[in-house]
Amino acid sequence: MAENEADRGRETGMAIHEPPAGPFTGYRDAAAAVARLEEIFETNTAFLRDAFQQFLAGDIPQGRVRACYPEIRLVTETHGRVDSRLAYGFVSGPGVHSTSVTRPDLFRDYLLEQVELLIRNHEVPVEVGVSDLPIPLHFAFYDGTHVEGAAVALQRPLADVFDLPDLSVLDDAIVNGTFEAGPGMPRPLAPFTAPRVDYSLHRLQHYTATAAGHFQNYVILTNYQFYMDEFCRLARDLLADPDSGYTHFVEPGNVITRAGDMEPQEGEAPARLPQMPAYHLARSDHSGITMINIGVGPSNAKTITDHVAVLRPHAWLMLGHCAGLRNSQQLGDYVLAHGYVREDHVLDADLPAWVPIPPLAEIQVALEGAVEEVTGLAGYELKRVMRTGTVASIDNRNWELRDHREPVQRFSQSRAIALDMESATIAANGFRFRVPYGTLLCVSDKPLHGELKLPGMATDFYKRQVAQHLRIGILSMEKLRAMPRERLHSRKLRSFAETAFQ
Numbered sequence: 001m002a003e004n005e006a007d008r009g010r011e012t013g014m015a016i017h018e019p020p021a022g023p024f025t026g027y028r029d030a031a032a033a034v035a036r037l038e039e040i041f042e043t044n045t046a047f048l049r050d051a052f053q054q055f056l057a058g059d060i061p062q063g064r065v066r067a068c069y070p071e072i073r074l075v076t077e078t079h080g081r082v083d084s085r086l087a088y089g090f091v092s093g094p095g096v097h098s099t100s101v102t103r104p105d106l107f108r109d110y111l112l113e114q115v116e117l118l119i120r121n122h123e124v125p126v127e128v129g130v131s132d133l134p135i136p137l138h139f140a141f142y143d144g145t146h147v148e149g150a151a152v153a154l155q156r157p158l159a160d161v162f163d164l165p166d167l168s169v170l171d172d173a174i175v176n177g178t179f180e181a182g183p184g185m186p187r188p189l190a191p192f193t194a195p196r197v198d199y200s201l202h203r204l205q206h207y208t209a210t211a212a213g214h215f216q217n218y219v220i221l222t223n224y225q226f227y228m229d230e231f232c233r234l235a236r237d238l239l240a241d242p243d244s245g246y247t248h249f250v251e252p253g254n255v256i257t258r259a260g261d262m263e264p265q266e267g268e269a270p271a272r273l274p275q276m277p278a279y280h281l282a283r284s285d286h287s288g289i290t291m292i293n294i295g296v297g298p299s300n301a302k303t304i305t306d307h308v309a310v311l312r313p314h315a316w317l318m319l320g321h322c323a324g325l326r327n328s329q330q331l332g333d334y335v336l337a338h339g340y341v342r343e344d345h346v347l348d349a350d351l352p353a354w355v356p357i358p359p360l361a362e363i364q365v366a367l368e369g370a371v372e373e374v375t376g377l378a379g380y381e382l383k384r385v386m387r388t389g390t391v392a393s394i395d396n397r398n399w400e401l402r403d404h405r406e407p408v409q410r411f412s413q414s415r416a417i418a419l420d421m422e423s424a425t426i427a428a429n430g431f432r433f434r435v436p437y438g439t440l441l442c443v444s445d446k447p448l449h450g451e452l453k454l455p456g457m458a459t460d461f462y463k464r465q466v467a468q469h470l471r472i473g474i475l476s477m478e479k480l481r482a483m484p485r486e487r488l489h490s491r492k493l494r495s496f497a498e499t500a501f502q
Helices: 002-011 030-056 108-122 145-153 194-208 225-239 298-311 361-375 379-384 405-414 423-433 455-481
Strands: 025-027 068-076 095-100 126-134 218-222 248-251 255-258 278-282 289-293 315-324 334-343 386-394 416-420 437-445
Touching: 025 030, 030 068, 030 108, 030 126, 068 108, 095 126, 095 194, 108 126, 126 194, 194 298, 218 225, 218 298, 218 455, 225 248, 225 255, 225 278, 225 289, 225 455, 298 423, 315 361, 315 423, 315 455, 334 361, 334 405, 334 416, 334 423, 361 379, 361 386, 361 437, 361 455, 379 386, 386 405, 386 423, 405 416, 416 437, 423 437, 437 455
Parallel strands: 218 289, 218 315, 315 437, 334 386, 386 416
Antiparallel strands: 025 126, 068 095, 068 126, 248 255, 248 278, 278 289, 315 416, 334 437
């Protein structure tokens, strides 16, 4: 699409102002390859930013201003099989595989790992150069606000001069398994194109009021602000512990409190909380914990995980409340999901409901182990407070107001033990995006047995259970962090023809 657009400009004689591209260069050293990606990206985005400032000053060029994303490419000529134990880090067959790249400064560690694996597993150089995919002007500014604020008084449309975001290259065809490379076209090397990543980086800033660079590799999602308040308290306790390994804590507005400080030293809290506020208990290598209050409903759950996925986290967990469906359950009991009934419907077009969402052994073991340690119960005694089973997620919060006999029959047939509105969406999107996922819920009401969530009951429940539930979630993430990376990223998340990048 981008190449055709550039060709049309040249065919019509329209001048295209762009920085020099230079040839693709092969690298057998991952650090050198990533350094070249950073150099190209910084040069090309600076070119767009400078041209925009000139445009605002009235220096409007004839023709178009364009700069393109850097690209990384791998060319193989053999079907030779690499280590079959690997889940990622290799291409499935001979040919040309490529991907456009954005923000290599932000993704440096990720890119270093992926490129190193390619070089090691295929014993050929990776090639780095300039792609044919234009960088939209908005994405040359990392928060995008410079463009929108300055463009209000423009007399000439931006689209006449600069490339703007193009929905035709922002889809999820690669991760959905629907992408088809045309004859002679390279096959994708990564699950997302650069514009798709840029779009999500900007959306994360919008929804969470924190910059994408603060996000950590282990993400907890919840549906109550009570959990966020407790996370802030626990985070400060951990930050005060010199042996914890956590270096700083980030709140909405990019408000940063560093280890050893009593008060924030950077950032400014927003006048009101964003739609899905995020908090980051950070470590120097991004192996800390990010927690996001996603609010209620499958739409929010899909929205935020659509965007967090481009950061390629190592795991995300849902910690929230649910309706217990069994008479044997008590308020405050835990539910460890090992299956899902997907009646949320928001992913039906991307991942059909007939696709099974399997439990991931590493996640399940970490969650159960954390429950044992925090509650002090183990083995058969653990069954007093936790049950493993199927969680049903629906898109109608007031399902009780319908004739509930029909949904109750389905819940019984599915062996569901809990009901909520987000868990199946988060797990299914984890499966779709190849992000390890898990769910640990806490029973907060039992509508089928007359125990409805009422104000007084809920207040007592929250005071008693939220702190313990969150400690379990944090301990689970620390257990996952201690696992070898190749063990956590399971092969069961990979399809027939996968991209090499995790």
